[in-house]
Amino acid sequence: MPGIDALVVGAGPAGLATAIGLARRGARALVVEHRTPPLDKACGEGLMPAGVRLLGELGVDLARLRGAPLRGIRFLDGSRVLEGEFATGHGLGLRRTVLSEGLLEAAARAGVEVRFGCSLRDWRADADGVRANTSAGELRARVLVGADGLGSRIRAQAGLDLRPPAIAASVARRRRGIRRHYRVSPWSDCVEVHWGDGVEAYVTPVARDEVGVAFLWSGAGGDHEALLPRFPALAARLAGAEPTSRVRGAGPFWQQTRARTAPGVALVGDAAGYTDAVTGEGITLALRCADVLAELIAEGAPLARYESEWRRLSRIHRRFASLLGFGVAHPSLRRAAFAALALVPAAFERLLRIAAEEEDAGEARWIASHRSA
Numbered sequence: 001m002p003g004i005d006a007l008v009v010g011a012g013p014a015g016l017a018t019a020i021g022l023a024r025r026g027a028r029a030l031v032v033e034h035r036t037p038p039l040d041k042a043c044g045e046g047l048m049p050a051g052v053r054l055l056g057e058l059g060v061d062l063a064r065l066r067g068a069p070l071r072g073i074r075f076l077d078g079s080r081v082l083e084g085e086f087a088t089g090h091g092l093g094l095r096r097t098v099l100s101e102g103l104l105e106a107a108a109r110a111g112v113e114v115r116f117g118c119s120l121r122d123w124r125a126d127a128d129g130v131r132a133n134t135s136a137g138e139l140r141a142r143v144l145v146g147a148d149g150l151g152s153r154i155r156a157q158a159g160l161d162l163r164p165p166a167i168a169a170s171v172a173r174r175r176r177g178i179r180r181h182y183r184v185s186p187w188s189d190c191v192e193v194h195w196g197d198g199v200e201a202y203v204t205p206v207a208r209d210e211v212g213v214a215f216l217w218s219g220a221g222g223d224h225e226a227l228l229p230r231f232p233a234l235a236a237r238l239a240g241a242e243p244t245s246r247v248r249g250a251g252p253f254w255q256q257t258r259a260r261t262a263p264g265v266a267l268v269g270d271a272a273g274y275t276d277a278v279t280g281e282g283i284t285l286a287l288r289c290a291d292v293l294a295e296l297i298a299e300g301a302p303l304a305r306y307e308s309e310w311r312r313l314s315r316i317h318r319r320f321a322s323l324l325g326f327g328v329a330h331p332s333l334r335r336a337a338f339a340a341l342a343l344v345p346a347a348f349e350r351l352l353r354i355a356a357e358e359e360d361a362g363e364a365r366w367i368a369s370h371r372s373a
């Protein structure tokens with residue numbers, strides 16, 4: 001298919017943002033997605049203010065979407081509560097199906113073609129770009145963009161998978177997530193992170209009358225109803241609430257890459273490497289990297305430049321994921337750190353700024369506070 005600058009595999013946030021970015025720069029992108037809408041996915045569904053801003057810049061009509069504005073993040077550990085409030089801007093709780101609908105509409109307005117029910121099988125690079133074998137036949141493009149998520153086949157086929165080190169293999173390699181929604185009025189305008197030993201619960205208001213509850217833990221199985229009683233206060237809030245979605249899981253989280261590019265190929269979003277959902281920053285990072293990748297492809301710049309840009313954009317995120325991962329693996333140290341941060345709100349504020357990747361951008365500030373539950 002002559003004339004295609006990028007064949008984007010995956011219509012998640014990373015793939016659609018890349019395609020919109022390309023179309024807006026005058027380049028031609030075709031997106032193939034093996035599922036059909038509505039596109040759902042296990043996710044905590046909390047967007048940081050930077051992510052909200054980036055969605056607006058992509059042309060997503062946020063005012064029209066059913067969601068819940070977020071004032072900040074509340075961490076609960078035993079009787080201690082640490083709360084961080086966005087001092088400028090607001091976050092957004094948005095069901096994945098709603099986010100997907102908003103991005104697909106923006107993609108259509110930008111002139112992006114999305115082929116649903118079309119799966120990439122394999123591909124090979126040659127002197128002219130990439131020849132892809134899909135369920136709809138052969139497609140040719142200058143660049144193949146792997147936006148095919150956590151278990152990326154493009155990453156594996158390009159030989160970019162990285163085996164976890166032994167220490168990560170033991171805990172991080174088994175971390176996974178599971179989510180479900182409930183019909184209940186949100187009791188907070190913050191994302192709540194309830195810390196337990198061996199499992200955390202993330203509660204995100206996603207509408208006036210609905211909250212999402214995601215559990216992250218290390219181990220096998222995935223029984224949402226069995227994990228809920230490990231958080232008695234949360235279970236009491238949800239007692240009698242009607243579930244509004246079926247249970248969905250994702251993982252294992254630890255999917256690392258040797259590099260983000262191979263000849264004719266670039267990886268973006270979770271496909272580019274993922275550590276853990278504990279930071280709640282996956283979508284924002286995906287949108288940032290998609291913007292840079294679209295710019296480089298549209299310019300015809302060497303793909304190798306994307307590697308250094310990806311490292312720069314994801315550095316703070318990767319560090320913070322490691323830090324929080326340490327807290328997940330060492331509950332007693334986490335509790336001690338929690339107690340110390342409760343005494344020094346300025347240190348907590350700084351940590352939140354780093355978590356929200358706001359150190360460099362300087363676009364939002366946090367107000368931190370603490371109290372006893």
Ligand SMILES: Cc1cc2nc3c(=O)[nH]c(=O)nc-3n(C[C@H](O)[C@H](O)[C@H](O)COP(=O)(O)OP(=O)(O)OC[C@H]3O[C@@H](n4cnc5c(N)ncnc54)[C@H](O)[C@@H]3O)c2cc1C
Pocket residue numbers: 009010011012013014015032033034035039041042043044045046047048118119120121147148149150153176177178179214215216250251268269270271277280281282283284286
């Ligand atoms: C439990 C959990 C909680 C999370 N909480 C948050 C949070 O609160 N905030 C946040 O910002 N992030 C959160 N994340 C992370 C966030 O969900 C991801 O970072 C984000 O979805 C990445 O988007 P993506 O486009 O890279 O991948 P995806 O959204 O997974 O999209 C990949 C797409 O590729 C398609 N695809 C795959 N293979 C093929 C193929 N061969 N051919 C065609 N199509 C294909 C898939 O169908 C899918 O639609 C969480 C993740 C989990 C698991």
